[in-house]
Amino acid sequence: MAINTADRLLGVGGYAVRALVYLMLIMPAAIVIGSSFTAGEILQFPPAGVSGRWYVEAYNNAAFRASLLLSLQLAAMVTSCSLVVGFCAAFALDRYSFRGREAFRALLLSPLVIPAVIMGLALLQFLVWTKLNRTILGLLIGHVIVTLPYVVRTLSAGMTLFDRNVEQAAMSLRASPLRVLRTIILPLLRPTILSAVVFAFVTSFGNVTLSVFLGFGEYVTLPVQIFSYVEHNYDPLIAAVSSVVIVITVTTIVLVERISGVGIAK
Template sequence: MRVDPIDRGMAFSGAAIRAIVYVMLALPAVLVIISSFTSGDTLSFPPQGLSVRWYREAWQNEPFMTALWTSTYVAVLVAAMALAIGFAAAFAINRFSFPGKAFLQGLAFSPLIVPAVVLGIGLLQLFATLNLTQTIYPLLLGHLVLAIPYVMRTILASLSLHSRVLEEAGMNLRASPLRVIRRITLPVILPGLLSAAIFAFVTSFGNVTVSAFLTYGGHVTLPVQLFTYVDTSYDPLVAAVSSLMILVTLAVILTVERLIGAERFA
């Protein structure tokens, strides 16, 4: 079968554009990681020699390590809670008709259009009124509000793309609704659930604006600690810590890819 030169040219152009986009997206992270291995005292590219000096500095820097633990802990909690709440809301919206359905969907997606600064100030005032500003709850709630829209959008897409034939077959065999959800619905949309959890984790782990308003008890998240540090210093320690953030996020994505495969994840 003879391939049309025009089709071949379009395919090549599409592949070239995709390659350029991937390079542009990955290049900043690659430059940061390479710069973090410098042996010099200033952040520069190309690095002034190769060394893991700044990774040792980062490991021994208590504020950064505490912030890394805080970010990871909060992101894991947010991912779990957003997944539970987002699945329940998405399932109700996708499967049922009830009064206020459109309002519920609009309310769930509203954080996507509300400026993060406005959201952070509003939550800070709310928890200050409740005298809870020195607890983890404001930070958790702020990140949860930001993560739920992404979780719901992902799960709604998964529910819409899969046929309900298996669920109906289970109900015809007199399985309870809860059993149908547990044994059929959840396994079928598992890639969507894991994708939603990744979105929630990354959204929480990398958030700066809301986190800056809702830090508690002297504990700050890693992005906020980075921005605070950059105000007074710009040594390669910033690149080393940024590389750790990139590697944590990449490790989570690769774990999911190993579990369910890249194509199903996408």
């Protein structure tokens, strides 16, 4: 009886802790979205009345509109490049033994441990040296470097769990390496690849530090535009723009989860 009571208390405590964690994760986004629907002129929560006027203001703001489009386009390009490069790197690390393999792995994952400010300054100096500063290509390279570790780690984890018996069976039936890749490896790794897509897209879309160093002129990403706006203004417009960012991020995760057919977090 005492054991059942203890188990029940542990179960209730576990649910309470999980509920608290979920609440802590959801509350900031809920407060931002709630504040964006205020009818007042000042950013506050609870909102003073209910109105969608600040979303209209956000849509009519040319700077935010251009930055949103740039961020979406950049994140899409970065995701594609990171996925191609990251898949090749993860495949080489998983399938081949070569001198310096661990050093190569550490190099790929190094952006995770290098402070973002140092990384941004170093990339800026490199791009100036190569004459690629103040170009969209330089911004693309910087974002690919930052997102690549997430792609490599995700794909490496998926390849570790990959059942190579199916691949070897196809090769024993004289299937070409390209056909094995296209019909066996990629379909079986589909959930892992889509998870890598989410990590790359969200990381690039929400990056601030690196984009501050590499952005220029009209090529200012949405997070940097938000950061600059907050320095001089404190109206609900920023909450409306931030809500759009939240919706885009959550929609990307949900769509990829539905396409893959499995939960990203599983």
